[in-house]
Amino acid sequence: MSINWLRFVSPSLKKPPLFHLCHLPPPPPSSSAVIVAMSYDKELAAAKKAASLAARLCQKVQKALLQSDVQSKNDKSPVTVADYGSQALVSFVLQQEFPDNFSLVAEEDSKDLRKDGGQEIVERITKLVNDSLTIDGSYNVTLSTEDVLKAIDNGRSEGGSQGRHWVLDPIDGTKGFLRGDQYAIALALLDGGKVVLGVLACPNLPLTSLSDAGQHSPNNKVGCLFFAVVGGGTYMQPLDGSSAVKVQVSAVENPEEASFFESYEAAHSMHDLSSLIAQKLGVKAPPVRIDSQAKYGALSRGDGAIYLRLPHKGYREKIWDHAAGCIVVSVLEPFGKNTMEVIVLGVRLHFAPSIQKMSKLIVLH
Numbered sequence: 001m002s003i004n005w006l007r008f009v010s011p012s013l014k015k016p017p018l019f020h021l022c023h024l025p026p027p028p029p030s031s032s033a034v035i036v037a038m039s040y041d042k043e044l045a046a047a048k049k050a051a052s053l054a055a056r057l058c059q060k061v062q063k064a065l066l067q068s069d070v071q072s073k074n075d076k077s078p079v080t081v082a083d084y085g086s087q088a089l090v091s092f093v094l095q096q097e098f099p100d101n102f103s104l105v106a107e108e109d110s111k112d113l114r115k116d117g118g119q120e121i122v123e124r125i126t127k128l129v130n131d132s133l134t135i136d137g138s139y140n141v142t143l144s145t146e147d148v149l150k151a152i153d154n155g156r157s158e159g160g161s162q163g164r165h166w167v168l169d170p171i172d173g174t175k176g177f178l179r180g181d182q183y184a185i186a187l188a189l190l191d192g193g194k195v196v197l198g199v200l201a202c203p204n205l206p207l208t209s210l211s212d213a214g215q216h217s218p219n220n221k222v223g224c225l226f227f228a229v230v231g232g233g234t235y236m237q238p239l240d241g242s243s244a245v246k247v248q249v250s251a252v253e254n255p256e257e258a259s260f261f262e263s264y265e266a267a268h269s270m271h272d273l274s275s276l277i278a279q280k281l282g283v284k285a286p287p288v289r290i291d292s293q294a295k296y297g298a299l300s301r302g303d304g305a306i307y308l309r310l311p312h313k314g315y316r317e318k319i320w321d322h323a324a325g326c327i328v329v330s331v332l333e334p335f336g337k338n339t340m341e342v343i344v345l346g347v348r349l350h351f352a353p354s355i356q357k358m359s360k361l362i363v364l365h
C-alpha cells in the first residue's frame with residue numbers, strides 16, 4: 001500500500017492533527033475477488049431492492065412534507081415519518097429475505113412513537129410502508145401499526161465482530177432532506193466485523209458529475225444508486241433501475257486542481273479548519289458542501305477528490321453514518337497507483353472493528 005503522510009500543523013491547535021492522505025489499497029488477487037464478490041449476490045440484490053423502495057418512500061414524503069411529519073429527538077436532531085418509514089421498510093424486506101440470519105443495527109427506534117399522541121404519526125408511517133409494499137408487489141402483506149413498530153425496533157441489534165449484521169441509516173442527512181437538498185439511504189453489511197457490502201441511494205444527486213456546468217438544469221436527471229461489494233468494485237445506476245456503470249475516483253493528482261467535499265452543516269464539521277487545510281494543500285476551488293453520505297457517492301465517481309470531515313470536539317461518530325459510504329469509496333477499481341485517492345476523514349469511529357480497520361482512511365486528532 002502506498003500512503004503519503006502529511007502532517008498539518010495549525011498554530012491555533014494545541015495538538016496538531018495527523019492526516020493520512022492515502023492511495024487505495026492494492027486489489028485482491030482476481031480469482032479471490034470473483035469468489036468473494038459472488039458470495040454476496042443475494043445480499044446485494046436484497047440491499048438494492050430495500051434501499052430503492054425506501055428511496056421511493058422518501059421521495060414521496062419529501063415532495064409533500066407536512067409539518068406534522070417532523071419530530072424532534074432527545075438530542076434535538078430532527079426525525080421524520082420518512083426516516084421511520086424507510087427503516088421499517090428496509091428492516092421488513094431484509095427480514096423477509098433472510099429470515100434465519102437477520103440482525104440489523106439502525107439509527108431509529110420506536111420509543112418516541114409509542115408515547116402518548118404518537119398513534120396518528122404511526123398510522124401515517126404504516127400507510128407509507130404499506131403503499132410502498134403494494135407498489136413493489138413482491139410481498140403479499142398488509143402490515144399493522146404494531147408490525148411497523150416492531151420492524152423499526154428490529155434495528156436494535158448491537159452488531160459485533162461475529163456473524164452478519166446489516167447497518168442502516170434510513171435517512172442520512174435528515175436536515176438536508178428537510179431543506180429539499182441531498183440525503184441518502186445508507187445500507188451496509190458487516191460480515192465477521194468487516195464491511196463487505198454497501199448500498200447508497202441518493203434520490204437528489206444528479207446522475208452526471210456535480211462539477212458539470214448546468215447540473216441544476218431541469219433536464220439533468222437526479223437519483224443515483226451506488227453499490228459496492230468487497231473485491232467487486234463500485235458501481236452506480238440510476239434509481240429508476242436502468243443499467244449500472246463502474247465508477248472511478250478522480251484522476252487529479254495535483255491538489256491545486258482538486259475540489260473537496262464537506263458537510264453542509266457547520267455543526268457537523270469544522271468549516272474553518274477544512275478551509276485552512278485546503279489552503280495548505282493548495283486547493284483553489286471553494287468547498288462543495290452537501291449533506292449526507294451522498295458525499296461518498298460523489299467522491300467515488302470523481303466529482304471531487306477530497307472529503308474533509310472534522311467533527312467538533314467530543315462528537316462520537318456513528319457506524320451507520322459511514323459504513324456504506326466507506327465501502328463505496330474503498331473497493332474502487334482500478335486500484336492502480338495513478339488513481340488519485342485523497343480522503344481525509346476527521347472521524348474517530350468507536351463502533352465496529354471493521355470500521356476501525358478502515359483507519360487507513362481516517363484522521364486522528
Ligand SMILES: Nc1ncnc2c1ncn2[C@@H]1O[C@H](COP(=O)(O)OS(=O)(=O)O)[C@@H](OP(=O)(O)O)[C@H]1O
Binds near residue numbers: 173290
Ligand atoms: N455534531 C455532529 N458532528 C458530526 N456529525 C453529526 C453531528 N450531529 C449529527 N451528526 C451526524 O451527521 C449526519 C449528517 O451527515 P453530514 O454531516 O455528512 O451531512 S450534513 O451536511 O451535516 O447534513 C447526521 O446523520 P442523520 O442523523 O442520519 O441525518 C448525524 O448522524
Ligand SMILES: [Mg+2]
Binds near residue numbers: 169173320
Ligand atoms: Mg446519518
Ligand SMILES: [Mg+2]
Binds near residue numbers: 107171172174
Ligand atoms: Mg439518519
Ligand SMILES: [Mg+2]
Binds near residue numbers: 077078107
Ligand atoms: Mg438522525
